[in-house]
Amino acid sequence: MHRGIYKTDKGLFINADINGAGNILRKEYPYAYDGQELSYLYETTKVVSYTDIYIGAKSLCNERYTGKNHQSGIENVNHQKIFYRKIE
Numbered sequence: 423m424h425r426g427i428y429k430t431d432k433g434l435f436i437n438a439d440i441n442g443a444g445n446i447l448r449k450e451y452p453y454a455y456d457g458q459e460l461s462y463l464y465e466t467t468k469v470v471s472y473t474d475i476y477i478g479a480k481s482l483c484n485e486r487y488t489g490k491n492h493q494s495g496i497e498n499v500n501h502q503k504i505f506y507r508k509i510e
Contacts, residue, residue: 428441447454 428438
């Protein structure tokens with residue numbers, strides 16, 4: 423288990439801040455999630471690089487990342503020069 427990662431009762435790994443925000447919402451509105459399909463929150467991730475935000479920013483790897491949408495999950499991520507391992 424890594425810092426900032428929370429394992430749900432269904433075995434999914436999510437960001438701990440997202441989990442905390444959800445718990446705060448549920449405390450104020452107890453029925454906020456009843457009957458809601460929330461899988462869209464963790465199934466896809468939009469990737470935005472700092473070179474997309476800041477005009478004139480230079481990438482350290484001199485290549486532009488073109489795969490803006492990818493499946494979320496630590497086991498699916500393999501960006502250049504960054505390697506993640508599956509948390510078990």
